[in-house]
Amino acid sequence: MDATVQTLLDKIRVVADKTSKAAGRAADAAGKKATELASATRINLQIFDLNTECEVLYKEIGRMVYEVHQGAEIANDEIDGRIGQVDEKQAKIASLREELSGMKSFVTCPSCGRQCSKDDSFCSSCGGAL
Template identity: 25%
Template sequence: MSFLDDVVNTGKNVVSTAGTKGKDAVNFSKFKLRVSQLRSDIKVKYAKLGEIAYGAVKSGEKNDEEFDKLVAEIDAAYAEITDIQKQVDELRNVVACPSCGAKTSKENFYCPKCGTKLPEKEKPAEEEKPEE
């Protein structure tokens, strides 16, 4: 009986630990999946843009509306990818170097790859405190 209890309890512990650790992993893979979806979306849209451009040259008829719509959709997809990457950086506690793009710890003052000074740490609580 007690042996069974132990097994059940140990099992619960393992599950709860895995659950906590898995949470971030699930987030990351969710982000990864979304980014790869967006990237393949962008590829498809580029192909469509090419088709439209090709068709326009061949037929002499422009399809600007469809073209502009696709360009806007591609821009939106890129913006979402940038946004997701920022969220992932936030979760990993890293920042991208403004010069070379290398990911480095938020704690660093200089990029370990190229030596560029990283942006000042944001301290909105201190800086934006209204004077009384």
């Protein structure tokens, strides 16, 4: 085989090897990003569910307070129990938000507390600078 052809084939092998390694690294990075995004989505869904449960409890507490205002007898333990449930859910939400902010690709908005991508310059919720 001609030396020039052999040199060309060697260069092609080197480029192909570098390309395959780069493609492998890109695939690994994409896989990690997808896993991180799935985890963040799971956490955000948990936060959404807990906030919904808190809204239901707020309505129940408000109904009880109104009934007391109307003269109904409601045990303080019943209202305190609902308030305790809200406190527990709010603590869980805070814990989940902390977990979310600990993930590499997310930051917490200093203005509204919403979780945003580290690539964002401004919060998608309130527009505040990140």
